[in-house]
Amino acid sequence: MSDLHIDGDRLVRRINDLATIGPIEGGGSCRLALTDEDRDGRDLVVAWMTDLGLDISMDGIGNVVGVRPGRTDGPPIMTGSHIDTVRTGGRYDGNLGVLAGLEVIETLEQHGITTEHPFAVAFFTDEEGARFQPDMLGSLVYAGGMGLEEALDVVGIDGAVLGEELDRIGYRGTSPCPGSAPRAFVELHVEQGPVLEADGVTIGAVTGVQGISWTELAITGQSNHAGTTPMDLRHDPGYVAALIASYVRQLAIRMGGRQVATVGSLELHPNLVNVVAASARLTVDLRNTDEALLGEAEADLARFVAEAAAAEGVTVEERTLARFQPVAFDDRVVDTVAAVAAELGHSVKRLPSGAGHDAQMMARLCPTGMVFVPSRDGISHNPAEYTEPDDLVAGADVLLGSMLALDAMDLSTTGAPDGSGGASTDGAEGAP
Numbered sequence: 091m092s093d094l095h096i097d098g099d100r101l102v103r104r105i106n107d108l109a110t111i112g113p114i115e116g117g118g119s120c121r122l123a124l125t126d127e128d129r130d131g132r133d134l135v136v137a138w139m140t141d142l143g144l145d146i147s148m149d150g151i152g153n154v155v156g157v158r159p160g161r162t163d164g165p166p167i168m169t170g171s172h173i174d175t176v177r178t179g180g181r182y183d184g185n186l187g188v189l190a191g192l193e194v195i196e197t198l199e200q201h202g203i204t205t206e207h208p209f210a211v212a213f214f215t216d217e218e219g220a221r222f223q224p225d226m227l228g229s230l231v232y233a234g235g236m237g238l239e240e241a242l243d244v245v246g247i248d249g250a251v252l253g254e255e256l257d258r259i260g261y262r263g264t265s266p267c268p269g270s271a272p273r274a275f276v277e278l279h280v281e282q283g284p285v286l287e288a289d290g291v292t293i294g295a296v297t298g299v300q301g302i303s304w305t306e307l308a309i310t311g312q313s314n315h316a317g318t319t320p321m322d323l324r325h326d327p328g329y330v331a332a333l334i335a336s337y338v339r340q341l342a343i344r345m346g347g348r349q350v351a352t353v354g355s356l357e358l359h360p361n362l363v364n365v366v367a368a369s370a371r372l373t374v375d376l377r378n379t380d381e382a383l384l385g386e387a388e389a390d391l392a393r394f395v396a397e398a399a400a401a402e403g404v405t406v407e408e409r410t411l412a413r414f415q416p417v418a419f420d421d422r423v424v425d426t427v428a429a430v431a432a433e434l435g436h437s438v439k440r441l442p443s444g445a446g447h448d449a450q451m452m453a454r455l456c457p458t459g460m461v462f463v464p465s466r467d468g469i470s471h472n473p474a475e476y477t478e479p480d481d482l483v484a485g486a487d488v489l490l491g492s493m494l495a496l497d498a499m500d501l502s503t504t505g506a507p508d509g510s511g512g513a514s515t516d517g518a519e520g521a522p
Contacts, residue, residue, distance in 0.1 A: 118473025148263025180475025284468030294462025423459030
Protein backbone atom coordinates (compact mmCIF):
# COMPACT_ATOMS: atom_id res chain seq x y z
CA MET A 91 0.00 0.00 0.00
CA SER A 92 2.77 2.47 0.91
CA ASP A 93 4.30 2.06 -2.57
CA LEU A 94 1.12 3.15 -4.36
CA HIS A 95 0.70 6.90 -4.93
CA ILE A 96 -1.59 9.18 -6.88
CA ASP A 97 -0.27 11.57 -9.53
CA GLY A 98 0.05 14.87 -7.70
CA ASP A 99 0.63 16.98 -10.79
CA ARG A 100 -2.52 15.63 -12.40
CA LEU A 101 -4.56 16.26 -9.24
CA VAL A 102 -3.39 19.87 -9.00
CA ARG A 103 -3.97 20.40 -12.72
CA ARG A 104 -7.56 19.19 -12.46
CA ILE A 105 -8.19 21.38 -9.41
CA ASN A 106 -6.91 24.38 -11.36
CA ASP A 107 -8.90 23.46 -14.47
CA LEU A 108 -12.15 23.25 -12.49
CA ALA A 109 -11.37 26.58 -10.82
CA THR A 110 -11.42 28.32 -14.20
CA ILE A 111 -15.19 27.71 -14.35
CA GLY A 112 -16.92 30.59 -12.58
CA PRO A 113 -13.67 32.40 -11.78
CA ILE A 114 -13.68 35.34 -9.38
CA GLU A 115 -11.06 37.89 -8.40
CA GLY A 116 -8.34 36.47 -6.21
CA GLY A 117 -8.22 33.02 -7.80
CA GLY A 118 -11.40 31.56 -6.35
CA SER A 119 -14.61 30.39 -7.98
CA CYS A 120 -18.32 31.08 -7.84
CA ARG A 121 -20.45 28.10 -8.90
CA LEU A 122 -23.69 28.38 -6.99
CA ALA A 123 -25.73 25.18 -7.19
CA LEU A 124 -27.56 24.57 -10.47
CA THR A 125 -26.40 27.78 -12.15
CA ASP A 126 -24.83 27.75 -15.60
CA GLU A 127 -21.42 27.70 -13.94
CA ASP A 128 -22.36 24.66 -11.87
CA ARG A 129 -23.59 22.95 -15.05
CA ASP A 130 -20.29 23.65 -16.78
CA GLY A 131 -18.33 22.33 -13.79
CA ARG A 132 -20.50 19.21 -13.74
CA ASP A 133 -19.94 18.69 -17.45
CA LEU A 134 -16.17 18.81 -16.96
CA VAL A 135 -16.14 16.33 -14.07
CA VAL A 136 -18.53 13.97 -15.89
CA ALA A 137 -16.22 14.12 -18.91
CA TRP A 138 -13.32 13.05 -16.71
CA MET A 139 -15.46 10.23 -15.30
CA THR A 140 -16.32 9.15 -18.83
CA ASP A 141 -12.66 9.15 -19.84
CA LEU A 142 -12.01 6.74 -16.97
CA GLY A 143 -14.69 4.38 -18.23
CA LEU A 144 -16.84 4.68 -15.12
CA ASP A 145 -20.45 3.55 -15.04
CA ILE A 146 -22.11 6.93 -14.45
CA SER A 147 -25.56 7.37 -12.91
CA MET A 148 -27.53 10.44 -11.87
CA ASP A 149 -30.43 10.53 -9.46
CA GLY A 150 -33.52 12.69 -9.20
CA ILE A 151 -31.80 15.42 -7.19
CA GLY A 152 -28.80 15.58 -9.54
CA ASN A 153 -26.25 13.65 -7.50
CA VAL A 154 -23.75 12.01 -9.86
CA VAL A 155 -21.98 8.72 -9.09
CA GLY A 156 -19.29 7.02 -11.20
CA VAL A 157 -18.53 3.36 -10.43
CA ARG A 158 -15.51 1.21 -11.29
CA PRO A 159 -16.33 -2.50 -11.00
CA GLY A 160 -14.58 -4.87 -8.62
CA ARG A 161 -14.12 -8.61 -8.61
CA THR A 162 -17.50 -8.98 -6.92
CA ASP A 163 -20.75 -7.11 -7.33
CA GLY A 164 -22.47 -5.29 -4.52
CA PRO A 165 -22.22 -1.96 -2.70
CA PRO A 166 -19.09 0.07 -3.53
CA ILE A 167 -16.44 1.65 -1.39
CA MET A 168 -17.44 5.26 -2.12
CA THR A 169 -15.70 8.60 -1.91
CA GLY A 170 -16.71 12.05 -3.05
CA SER A 171 -17.83 15.51 -2.02
CA HIS A 172 -19.24 18.49 -3.95
CA ILE A 173 -18.25 20.94 -6.68
CA ASP A 174 -20.73 23.75 -5.97
CA THR A 175 -19.31 26.75 -4.11
CA VAL A 176 -20.39 29.75 -2.13
CA ARG A 177 -20.39 33.10 -3.91
CA THR A 178 -16.87 33.85 -2.67
CA GLY A 179 -15.53 30.30 -2.92
CA GLY A 180 -11.99 29.01 -3.07
CA ARG A 181 -10.77 26.25 -5.36
CA TYR A 182 -10.33 23.42 -2.83
CA ASP A 183 -13.51 23.23 -0.71
CA GLY A 184 -15.40 20.17 -1.95
CA ASN A 185 -13.54 20.03 -5.23
CA LEU A 186 -10.51 18.31 -3.67
CA GLY A 187 -12.63 15.39 -2.46
CA VAL A 188 -14.20 14.78 -5.85
CA LEU A 189 -11.03 15.15 -7.90
CA ALA A 190 -8.96 13.08 -5.47
CA GLY A 191 -11.59 10.39 -5.91
CA LEU A 192 -10.92 10.46 -9.65
CA GLU A 193 -7.22 10.17 -8.86
CA VAL A 194 -7.88 7.05 -6.79
CA ILE A 195 -9.71 5.48 -9.73
CA GLU A 196 -7.09 6.50 -12.29
CA THR A 197 -4.24 5.27 -10.10
CA LEU A 198 -5.87 1.85 -9.82
CA GLU A 199 -6.38 1.80 -13.57
CA GLN A 200 -2.78 2.70 -14.32
CA HIS A 201 -1.45 -0.01 -12.01
CA GLY A 202 -3.89 -2.63 -13.25
CA ILE A 203 -5.35 -3.17 -9.77
CA THR A 204 -8.75 -4.79 -9.48
CA THR A 205 -10.37 -4.25 -6.11
CA GLU A 206 -12.56 -6.83 -4.39
CA HIS A 207 -15.55 -4.49 -4.31
CA PRO A 208 -16.56 -1.73 -6.72
CA PHE A 209 -15.08 1.70 -6.09
CA ALA A 210 -17.21 4.80 -6.62
CA VAL A 211 -16.71 8.57 -6.71
CA ALA A 212 -19.65 10.94 -6.31
CA PHE A 213 -20.45 14.61 -6.30
CA PHE A 214 -23.55 15.74 -4.47
CA THR A 215 -25.91 18.58 -5.34
CA ASP A 216 -26.05 21.84 -3.39
CA GLU A 217 -23.77 20.94 -0.50
CA GLU A 218 -23.15 24.58 0.31
CA GLY A 219 -26.78 25.61 0.68
CA ALA A 220 -25.77 29.02 -0.64
CA ARG A 221 -28.57 29.11 -3.24
CA PHE A 222 -31.02 26.40 -2.17
CA GLN A 223 -31.53 25.52 1.47
CA PRO A 224 -30.64 23.55 3.53
CA ASP A 225 -26.97 22.82 3.08
CA MET A 226 -25.92 19.25 2.22
CA LEU A 227 -29.24 19.00 0.39
CA GLY A 228 -28.20 16.46 -2.24
CA SER A 229 -26.60 14.03 0.20
CA LEU A 230 -29.51 14.54 2.61
CA VAL A 231 -31.92 13.40 -0.10
CA TYR A 232 -29.58 10.55 -1.08
CA ALA A 233 -29.58 9.34 2.54
CA GLY A 234 -33.36 9.59 2.86
CA GLY A 235 -33.39 12.51 5.29
CA MET A 236 -35.43 14.71 2.96
CA GLY A 237 -38.04 13.63 0.42
CA LEU A 238 -37.26 14.13 -3.26
CA GLU A 239 -40.47 16.01 -4.03
CA GLU A 240 -39.93 18.33 -1.07
CA ALA A 241 -36.39 19.04 -2.28
CA LEU A 242 -37.48 19.67 -5.87
CA ASP A 243 -39.93 22.31 -4.62
CA VAL A 244 -37.30 24.29 -2.68
CA VAL A 245 -37.16 27.94 -3.75
CA GLY A 246 -33.73 29.51 -3.92
CA ILE A 247 -32.60 32.89 -2.65
CA ASP A 248 -33.04 34.22 -6.19
CA GLY A 249 -36.60 32.85 -6.56
CA ALA A 250 -35.58 29.90 -8.72
CA VAL A 251 -37.22 26.51 -8.08
CA LEU A 252 -34.71 23.70 -7.57
CA GLY A 253 -36.47 21.12 -9.74
CA GLU A 254 -36.89 23.59 -12.59
CA GLU A 255 -33.22 24.50 -12.41
CA LEU A 256 -32.22 20.82 -12.49
CA ASP A 257 -34.25 20.43 -15.67
CA ARG A 258 -32.87 23.63 -17.17
CA ILE A 259 -29.24 22.56 -16.82
CA GLY A 260 -30.00 18.94 -17.79
CA TYR A 261 -29.08 17.28 -14.51
CA ARG A 262 -32.29 15.74 -13.23
CA GLY A 263 -31.55 12.02 -13.41
CA THR A 264 -33.58 8.86 -13.13
CA SER A 265 -31.79 6.87 -10.44
CA PRO A 266 -33.98 6.52 -7.35
CA CYS A 267 -33.84 8.58 -4.17
CA PRO A 268 -32.92 7.59 -1.51
CA GLY A 269 -29.84 6.03 -3.03
CA SER A 270 -28.43 2.62 -2.25
CA ALA A 271 -26.12 2.34 0.73
CA PRO A 272 -22.40 2.07 -0.07
CA ARG A 273 -20.22 -0.49 1.67
CA ALA A 274 -18.30 2.44 3.21
CA PHE A 275 -17.83 6.16 2.52
CA VAL A 276 -14.67 8.25 2.98
CA GLU A 277 -14.49 11.95 2.14
CA LEU A 278 -11.29 13.95 1.71
CA HIS A 279 -11.64 17.65 2.47
CA VAL A 280 -9.60 20.69 3.39
CA GLU A 281 -9.97 21.36 7.10
CA GLN A 282 -11.40 24.89 6.64
CA GLY A 283 -9.99 25.68 10.06
CA PRO A 284 -6.60 26.42 11.69
CA VAL A 285 -6.00 23.39 13.90
CA LEU A 286 -3.84 21.14 11.69
CA GLU A 287 -1.61 23.99 10.52
CA ALA A 288 -1.23 25.36 14.05
CA ASP A 289 -0.23 21.92 15.34
CA GLY A 290 2.09 21.19 12.41
CA VAL A 291 0.06 18.11 11.44
CA THR A 292 -0.47 16.89 7.88
CA ILE A 293 -3.51 14.58 8.18
CA GLY A 294 -6.67 14.87 10.21
CA ALA A 295 -8.54 11.66 11.02
CA VAL A 296 -11.98 13.17 11.50
CA THR A 297 -13.95 11.73 14.40
CA GLY A 298 -17.29 13.33 13.60
CA VAL A 299 -19.16 16.51 12.74
CA GLN A 300 -20.53 19.15 15.08
CA GLY A 301 -24.25 19.55 15.46
CA ILE A 302 -25.59 22.64 13.71
CA SER A 303 -28.51 24.87 14.68
CA TRP A 304 -29.38 27.74 12.35
CA THR A 305 -32.14 30.17 13.32
CA GLU A 306 -33.52 33.28 11.65
CA LEU A 307 -34.98 35.97 13.91
CA ALA A 308 -37.33 38.60 12.45
CA ILE A 309 -37.77 41.51 14.89
CA THR A 310 -40.55 44.06 14.40
CA GLY A 311 -40.76 47.38 16.26
CA GLN A 312 -41.75 50.94 15.46
CA SER A 313 -39.94 53.10 12.95
CA ASN A 314 -39.54 56.67 14.11
CA HIS A 315 -37.47 59.84 13.87
CA ALA A 316 -33.97 59.37 15.29
CA GLY A 317 -33.84 62.89 16.67
CA THR A 318 -37.28 63.43 18.18
CA THR A 319 -38.02 60.05 19.76
CA PRO A 320 -36.87 59.83 23.40
CA MET A 321 -34.81 56.77 24.24
CA ASP A 322 -37.30 55.48 26.82
CA LEU A 323 -40.14 55.59 24.29
CA ARG A 324 -38.42 53.63 21.54
CA HIS A 325 -39.28 50.16 20.27
CA ASP A 326 -36.04 49.60 18.38
CA PRO A 327 -35.44 46.31 16.55
CA GLY A 328 -31.88 47.36 15.73
CA TYR A 329 -31.05 47.67 19.41
CA VAL A 330 -32.50 44.24 20.19
CA ALA A 331 -30.60 42.72 17.25
CA ALA A 332 -27.38 44.22 18.60
CA LEU A 333 -28.11 42.83 22.08
CA ILE A 334 -28.64 39.37 20.59
CA ALA A 335 -25.44 39.54 18.53
CA SER A 336 -23.46 40.47 21.63
CA TYR A 337 -25.14 37.83 23.77
CA VAL A 338 -24.44 35.09 21.23
CA ARG A 339 -20.71 35.75 21.59
CA GLN A 340 -20.91 35.84 25.39
CA LEU A 341 -22.89 32.60 25.40
CA ALA A 342 -20.22 30.71 23.49
CA ILE A 343 -17.44 32.06 25.69
CA ARG A 344 -19.32 31.22 28.87
CA MET A 345 -20.08 27.65 27.78
CA GLY A 346 -16.53 27.09 26.57
CA GLY A 347 -15.46 23.74 25.18
CA ARG A 348 -16.46 23.26 21.58
CA GLN A 349 -19.43 25.63 21.67
CA VAL A 350 -19.28 28.22 18.89
CA ALA A 351 -21.87 30.85 18.00
CA THR A 352 -22.13 33.34 15.16
CA VAL A 353 -24.44 36.07 13.91
CA GLY A 354 -23.56 35.95 10.22
CA SER A 355 -26.32 38.04 8.67
CA LEU A 356 -28.01 41.17 10.03
CA GLU A 357 -30.30 43.46 8.04
CA LEU A 358 -32.17 46.57 9.16
CA HIS A 359 -35.13 48.25 7.49
CA PRO A 360 -35.33 50.96 6.29
CA ASN A 361 -31.57 51.07 7.04
CA LEU A 362 -31.29 54.87 7.17
CA VAL A 363 -28.93 56.90 9.33
CA ASN A 364 -31.63 59.13 10.88
CA VAL A 365 -34.46 56.59 11.32
CA VAL A 366 -35.11 54.17 14.15
CA ALA A 367 -35.44 50.86 12.33
CA ALA A 368 -38.88 49.35 11.75
CA SER A 369 -37.54 45.81 11.58
CA ALA A 370 -34.41 43.73 11.86
CA ARG A 371 -33.60 40.29 10.54
CA LEU A 372 -30.61 38.28 11.72
CA THR A 373 -29.34 34.72 11.70
CA VAL A 374 -27.77 32.79 14.57
CA ASP A 375 -25.48 29.81 13.96
CA LEU A 376 -24.90 27.59 17.02
CA ARG A 377 -22.65 24.51 16.86
CA ASN A 378 -21.43 21.91 19.34
CA THR A 379 -20.14 18.36 19.24
CA ASP A 380 -22.47 17.48 22.15
CA GLU A 381 -26.22 17.35 21.43
CA ALA A 382 -27.22 18.09 25.03
CA LEU A 383 -24.98 21.16 25.17
CA LEU A 384 -26.24 22.36 21.79
CA GLY A 385 -29.80 22.09 23.10
CA GLU A 386 -28.75 24.00 26.22
CA ALA A 387 -27.35 26.81 24.07
CA GLU A 388 -30.54 26.96 22.02
CA ALA A 389 -32.70 27.18 25.13
CA ASP A 390 -30.46 29.82 26.72
CA LEU A 391 -30.59 31.98 23.61
CA ALA A 392 -34.37 31.61 23.31
CA ARG A 393 -34.81 32.86 26.88
CA PHE A 394 -32.60 35.88 26.26
CA VAL A 395 -34.37 36.80 23.02
CA ALA A 396 -37.77 36.70 24.72
CA GLU A 397 -36.55 38.85 27.62
CA ALA A 398 -34.84 41.42 25.37
CA ALA A 399 -37.89 41.68 23.10
CA ALA A 400 -40.26 42.18 26.02
CA ALA A 401 -38.07 44.86 27.59
CA GLU A 402 -37.93 46.86 24.35
CA GLY A 403 -41.56 46.29 23.38
CA VAL A 404 -40.84 44.55 20.05
CA THR A 405 -42.04 41.26 18.63
CA VAL A 406 -39.86 38.41 17.39
CA GLU A 407 -40.71 35.68 14.91
CA GLU A 408 -38.32 32.73 14.93
CA ARG A 409 -37.72 30.35 12.03
CA THR A 410 -35.51 27.28 12.18
CA LEU A 411 -33.40 27.20 9.04
CA ALA A 412 -31.55 23.95 9.70
CA ARG A 413 -30.98 21.55 12.56
CA PHE A 414 -28.48 18.71 12.36
CA GLN A 415 -27.48 16.60 15.32
CA PRO A 416 -23.80 15.88 15.96
CA VAL A 417 -22.49 12.86 14.06
CA ALA A 418 -19.87 10.40 15.31
CA PHE A 419 -18.03 8.62 12.51
CA ASP A 420 -17.43 4.89 12.52
CA ASP A 421 -14.42 4.00 14.67
CA ARG A 422 -13.23 1.46 12.11
CA VAL A 423 -13.01 4.11 9.41
CA VAL A 424 -11.42 6.68 11.71
CA ASP A 425 -8.85 4.11 12.85
CA THR A 426 -8.17 3.12 9.24
CA VAL A 427 -7.49 6.71 8.19
CA ALA A 428 -5.14 7.21 11.14
CA ALA A 429 -3.30 3.94 10.51
CA VAL A 430 -2.85 4.58 6.78
CA ALA A 431 -1.58 8.11 7.42
CA ALA A 432 0.98 6.78 9.91
CA GLU A 433 2.04 4.00 7.52
CA LEU A 434 2.67 6.63 4.84
CA GLY A 435 4.85 8.58 7.27
CA HIS A 436 2.48 11.48 7.89
CA SER A 437 1.73 13.10 11.21
CA VAL A 438 -1.92 12.61 12.14
CA LYS A 439 -4.38 14.13 14.60
CA ARG A 440 -7.89 12.99 15.48
CA LEU A 441 -10.30 15.91 15.54
CA PRO A 442 -13.97 16.74 14.90
CA SER A 443 -15.15 18.83 11.98
CA GLY A 444 -16.57 22.24 12.72
CA ALA A 445 -18.17 22.49 9.28
CA GLY A 446 -20.94 20.39 7.81
CA HIS A 447 -20.10 17.86 5.10
CA ASP A 448 -21.82 15.33 2.87
CA ALA A 449 -20.13 12.61 4.94
CA GLN A 450 -22.37 13.41 7.91
CA MET A 451 -25.40 12.47 5.79
CA MET A 452 -23.76 9.35 4.37
CA ALA A 453 -23.05 8.25 7.96
CA ARG A 454 -26.75 7.35 8.16
CA LEU A 455 -26.20 4.66 5.55
CA CYS A 456 -22.81 3.04 6.06
CA PRO A 457 -19.48 3.15 7.94
CA THR A 458 -18.18 6.63 7.22
CA GLY A 459 -15.16 8.80 7.92
CA MET A 460 -13.21 11.77 6.63
CA VAL A 461 -9.63 12.80 5.88
CA PHE A 462 -8.61 16.41 6.52
CA VAL A 463 -5.60 18.29 5.14
CA PRO A 464 -4.46 21.69 6.44
CA SER A 465 -5.92 25.02 5.33
CA ARG A 466 -3.43 27.89 5.33
CA ASP A 467 -4.38 30.34 8.09
CA GLY A 468 -7.61 28.37 8.50
CA ILE A 469 -9.20 30.35 5.64
CA SER A 470 -12.07 28.94 3.61
CA HIS A 471 -15.12 30.24 1.72
CA ASN A 472 -12.71 32.85 0.46
CA PRO A 473 -10.62 33.12 -2.74
CA ALA A 474 -7.55 33.12 -0.48
CA GLU A 475 -8.29 29.51 0.53
CA TYR A 476 -5.08 27.53 0.02
CA THR A 477 -3.60 24.13 0.78
CA GLU A 478 0.00 23.26 -0.10
CA PRO A 479 0.33 20.85 -3.06
CA ASP A 480 2.28 18.40 -0.90
CA ASP A 481 -0.61 18.31 1.56
CA LEU A 482 -3.13 17.80 -1.25
CA VAL A 483 -1.13 14.83 -2.45
CA ALA A 484 -0.71 13.45 1.06
CA GLY A 485 -4.45 13.59 1.62
CA ALA A 486 -5.19 11.89 -1.70
CA ASP A 487 -2.67 9.13 -0.92
CA VAL A 488 -4.31 8.57 2.48
CA LEU A 489 -7.70 8.43 0.76
CA LEU A 490 -6.39 5.82 -1.68
CA GLY A 491 -4.84 3.72 1.08
CA SER A 492 -7.93 4.00 3.28
CA MET A 493 -10.27 2.88 0.50
CA LEU A 494 -8.04 -0.11 -0.26
CA ALA A 495 -7.87 -1.02 3.42
CA LEU A 496 -11.67 -0.81 3.74
CA ASP A 497 -12.01 -2.92 0.61
CA ALA A 498 -10.17 -5.73 2.40
CA MET A 499 -11.99 -5.27 5.71
CA ASP A 500 -15.00 -7.16 7.06
CA LEU A 501 -17.55 -4.40 7.60
CA SER A 502 -20.51 -6.66 8.23
CA THR A 503 -20.32 -6.45 12.03
CA THR A 504 -21.64 -3.67 14.21
CA GLY A 505 -20.41 -0.14 14.07
CA ALA A 506 -23.44 0.58 11.93
CA PRO A 507 -24.59 4.20 11.78
CA ASP A 508 -27.23 5.30 14.28
CA GLY A 509 -29.01 7.70 11.96
CA SER A 510 -27.73 10.72 13.88
CA GLY A 511 -27.03 12.71 10.76
CA GLY A 512 -29.74 15.02 11.98
CA ALA A 513 -32.98 16.31 10.57
CA SER A 514 -33.30 19.45 8.51
CA THR A 515 -36.29 21.72 8.57
CA ASP A 516 -37.05 24.81 6.53
CA GLY A 517 -33.62 25.28 5.02
CA ALA A 518 -30.62 27.44 5.80
CA GLU A 519 -29.13 30.58 4.42
CA GLY A 520 -25.46 30.47 3.62
CA ALA A 521 -23.04 27.62 3.61
CA PRO A 522 -22.15 24.90 6.11
